[in-house]
Amino acid sequence: MYAYDEYDQTFVEERVAQFRDQVRRRLSGELSETEFKPLRLTNGLYLQLHAYMLRVAIPYGTLSTRQLRRLGHIARKYDRGFGHFTTRQNIQFHWIKLEQTPDILAELAEVQMHGLQTSGNCIRNVTADQWAGVAADEIEDPRIWSEIIRQWSTLHPEFTFLPRKFKIAVTGSPNDRAAVKVHDIGLRMHKNDKGEIGFEVMVGGGLGRTPIIAKTIRDFLPKQHLLSYLEAILRVYNQFGRRDNIYKARIKILVHELGAARMAELVEAEWQQIKDGPLALSPDTVARIAAHFAPPAYADSPTFTPEFDALRLENAEFRRWLKANVAAHKRPGHAIVTVSLKPEGGVPGDMTADQMDAVADLADLHGMGEVRVTHSQNLVLPHIRRADLPALWRRLSELNLATSNINLVTDIIACPGLDYCALANARSIPVAQRITEKFNDLARVHDIGELKIKISGCINACGHHHVGHIGILGVDKNGEEFYQVTLGGSEELSASLGAIIGPALPADRIVDAVGNLVDTYVALRQDGERFLDTYRRVGIAPFKERLYAPA
Amino acid sequence: MIKSKNLEGTQAVTANRLRDGAVVFLTATGTWSRHINDSAIARTADEAAALLAIGTQAAADRVVVEPYLFEVTAEGGAIQPVSTRERIRAFGPSVEEQRPLETAS
Numbered sequence: 001m002y003a004y005d006e007y008d009q010t011f012v013e014e015r016v017a018q019f020r021d022q023v024r025r026r027l028s029g030e031l032s033e034t035e036f037k038p039l040r041l042t043n044g045l046y047l048q049l050h051a052y053m054l055r056v057a058i059p060y061g062t063l064s065t066r067q068l069r070r071l072g073h074i075a076r077k078y079d080r081g082f083g084h085f086t087t088r089q090n091i092q093f094h095w096i097k098l099e100q101t102p103d104i105l106a107e108l109a110e111v112q113m114h115g116l117q118t119s120g121n122c123i124r125n126v127t128a129d130q131w132a133g134v135a136a137d138e139i140e141d142p143r144i145w146s147e148i149i150r151q152w153s154t155l156h157p158e159f160t161f162l163p164r165k166f167k168i169a170v171t172g173s174p175n176d177r178a179a180v181k182v183h184d185i186g187l188r189m190h191k192n193d194k195g196e197i198g199f200e201v202m203v204g205g206g207l208g209r210t211p212i213i214a215k216t217i218r219d220f221l222p223k224q225h226l227l228s229y230l231e232a233i234l235r236v237y238n239q240f241g242r243r244d245n246i247y248k249a250r251i252k253i254l255v256h257e258l259g260a261a262r263m264a265e266l267v268e269a270e271w272q273q274i275k276d277g278p279l280a281l282s283p284d285t286v287a288r289i290a291a292h293f294a295p296p297a298y299a300d301s302p303t304f305t306p307e308f309d310a311l312r313l314e315n316a317e318f319r320r321w322l323k324a325n326v327a328a329h330k331r332p333g334h335a336i337v338t339v340s341l342k343p344e345g346g347v348p349g350d351m352t353a354d355q356m357d358a359v360a361d362l363a364d365l366h367g368m369g370e371v372r373v374t375h376s377q378n379l380v381l382p383h384i385r386r387a388d389l390p391a392l393w394r395r396l397s398e399l400n401l402a403t404s405n406i407n408l409v410t411d412i413i414a415c416p417g418l419d420y421c422a423l424a425n426a427r428s429i430p431v432a433q434r435i436t437e438k439f440n441d442l443a444r445v446h447d448i449g450e451l452k453i454k455i456s457g458c459i460n461a462c463g464h465h466h467v468g469h470i471g472i473l474g475v476d477k478n479g480e481e482f483y484q485v486t487l488g489g490s491e492e493l494s495a496s497l498g499a500i501i502g503p504a505l506p507a508d509r510i511v512d513a514v515g516n517l518v519d520t521y522v523a524l525r526q527d528g529e530r531f532l533d534t535y536r537r538v539g540i541a542p543f544k545e546r547l548y549a550p551a
Numbered sequence: 552m553i554k555s556k557n558l559e560g561t562q563a564v565t566a567n568r569l570r571d572g573a574v575v576f577l578t579a580t581g582t583w584s585r586h587i588n589d590s591a592i593a594r595t596a597d598e599a600a601a602l603l604a605i606g607t608q609a610a611a612d613r614v615v616v617e618p619y620l621f622e623v624t625a626e627g628g629a630i631q632p633v634s635t636r637e638r639i640r641a642f643g644p645s646v647e648e649q650r651p652l653e654t655a656s
Binding site for chain 2: 481
C-alpha cells in the first residue's frame with residue numbers, strides 16, 4: 001500500500017490545523033455561514049437532514065486494517081456506531097457534530113486519511129478496480145496510476161475551481177469493475193499491437209440528470225504521458241466548460257456539444273505543448289510509486305484442503321458463497337473474497353464499528369492486512385489463503401457479512417436517499433431492504449443469476465440507477481414518494497443506459513414490480529442468459545406488458 | 552439561504568443547530584427545541600413572517616443554520632409535519648440504523 005511521505009503527512013496535518021481555526025472562527029462569529037460553507041465542504045463536511053455528514057476519502061478504495069479500525073473508532077466515538085460506504089469507494093458518517101470535526105480530522109490524519117477531494121468543484125478522489133493487483137484477468141495494477149493521479153490532483157492549483165466536480169476512474173483489467181465509462185475520465189489499461197501497455201482514454205461519461213456514456217478520444221496513450229494528457233483534458237475543460245448553468249457544467253456536456261472528434265483535437269493541441277515537459281513520468285518516478293504496491297509476501301498455500309473439500313461437499317451455503325463472493329486470484333492457492341454489506345433487511349453499505357474491527361482482525365489473520373472498498377458498497381479482502389476460506393466464511397457468517405449475493409438480485413446499490421440526504425426526493429434504503437426481504441431465499445437468488453439493481457433517491461443518481469439492469473429512481477409526486485423504473489442499464493465496457501419502462505409506481509407497488517420483472521425474465525430466459533442478456537434480446541415490450549397488465 | 556417558499560397555512564420554523572447540526576424547532580419563547588411538539592405555530596402569513604424573522608436573527612446570532620418555514624398540522628395536541636421529508640427530519644430516519652453484530656447465519 002502507499003504510505004505517506006513527509007510531504008503528504010505535513011500537508012494533511014497543516015490542513016487539520018487550518019480547519020480547526022476555521023471552525024473556531026465560525027463558532028465565534030468571525031466567519032458567516034456563507035463564508036464558512038465552502039471551507040467545510042473542502043474538508044468533506046456537509047450539512048444533511050439530521051446532522052453534519054463527514055465524507056472521508058479512501059483513495060482507489062484501498063484501506064489498511066489500521067485505517068479500517070480507525071474508521072470504526074470514529075464511528076463509535078463521534079457518530080452512532082456505524083459508517084456508510086459509498087458508490088465512490090468512500091465512507092460517510094451521518095451524525096457528525098461540527099465542533100468535534102477538527103478532532104476527527106486529526107485522528108484521521110494520524111492514519112493518513114482526510115476528507116479532501118470528497119466535495120466541491122475539484123478533481124475528486126480517484127477510484128479504481130477493487131481487485132487491483134490481485135485479479136486473475138489483470139494486465140497491470142491500476143493503483144500505481146491511481147496514486148500518481150492522486151498526487152498530481154490533490155490541490156492542483158490550476159484545477160481547484162473547475163466548472164464542476166470531476167471524477168476519474170481507472171481499470172487495469174479487460175473486465176471493467178470500476179464503471180470507467182460513466183466517469184468524467186475513464187482510463188482502461190490495455191496492450192497495443194506491439195505488446196506495450198498503455199491507456200484507452202474515455203471522456204465525458206457521467207450519470208446525474210443527463211446520463212451519458214463516455215467517448216474514447218485516444219485509443220492508446222503511452223503510460224509516461226498519463227499526467228500531461230490528463231492535464232490537457234482538464235485545461236480544455238477548464239477553458240471551455242460552462243460556468244453559467246450548473247446543470248450544463250460537467251465535461252460530459254462539453255464533449256457532447258463539441259463532439260468527441262473536436263474534443264480530441266483540442267486536447268491533442270494542448271497536449272503537444274506540454275507532453276514532454278515536467279509532467280512526463282520518468283521510469284524512476286513510476287518505479288518509486290510502484291514499489292508501494294509490490295505484491296505482499298505470499299506463502300505457498302494449497303488450493304484445496306480436506307477441511308475445504310468436506311465443507312464444500314456438505315454445505316450448500318458455503319458452496320453458494322464460494323460461487324458468488326470468492327474470485328480467482330493471480331497467485332495460486334489464494335482467493336479474492338468479497339464481504340457482503342447487503343444482508344437481508346440491511347442498509348446497503350452500512351457497517352457497524354464492531355464489524356469494522358472484526359473485519360480488520362480477519363484481514364490481519366488471513367489476508368495480509370489489506371481491505372478494499374467497492375463502488376457497489378461492499379468490502380473486499382484481496383489476499384486470502386484458500387485453505388483459510390472455511391474459517392473465514394464461518395466468522396463472516398457470525399458477523400452477518402457472508403450473504404452469498406455478490407452481483408445478484410439483493411446486492412443492491414442504494415444512495416442514502418431521503419432518510420439522510422438533503423437533496424433526496426424519496427427514500428432509497430427502505431426499498432432496498434424490502435427487496436432483500438422479498439428475495440430472501442438464496443437458492444432462488446442464485447437461480448435468478450446476475451442482476452444489478454441500483455436505486456437513487458433523486459435525479460443526481462448517486463445510486464447509479466441509469467446503469468442498473470433494473471434502475472429505480474425515487475421521485476416526488478405532490479409530496480408522495482413514487483419510483484420510476486428503468487431497464488437494461490449496464491456500467492461495464494458494453495455500457496448502456498436504462499430505458500424508462502412506463503409511468504412511475506407508488507411506494508407500495510415498487511417491490512412487487514421488481515418481482516414481476518424478475519418473473520418475466522425467468523419465463524423468457526434462454527440457456528445461460530443473464531437478466532441483461534434476455535433484456536437485450538427481447539427488448540422492453542414483454543417486461544412492460546406484464547408489469548402494467550391490468551390486475 | 553432562507554427558504555420561504557410558502558407563507559400560507561399552518562407552519563412552524565425549523566433549522567439545524569450550528570454546533571452539532573441537530574434538527575431544532577423554534578418555540579413560542581424564541582428558544583430552540585429538539586422536539587417538534589414544542590414548535591410555535593403560525594396560522595397566517597404575517598405570523599409566519601414574524602416567526603421566520605426570529606429564526607433569521609438566530610442564524611445571524613450563530614445559534615442555528617438555514618432556518619425555514621414548513622407546513623404542519625396541529626390537531627389533538629400533536630404537531631405533525633405534512634411532507635415526508637419533514638417527518639423524517641422531525642422523527643429521524645425511517646430505517647433501523649444498526650444491525651446486531653452477532654447474528655447467527
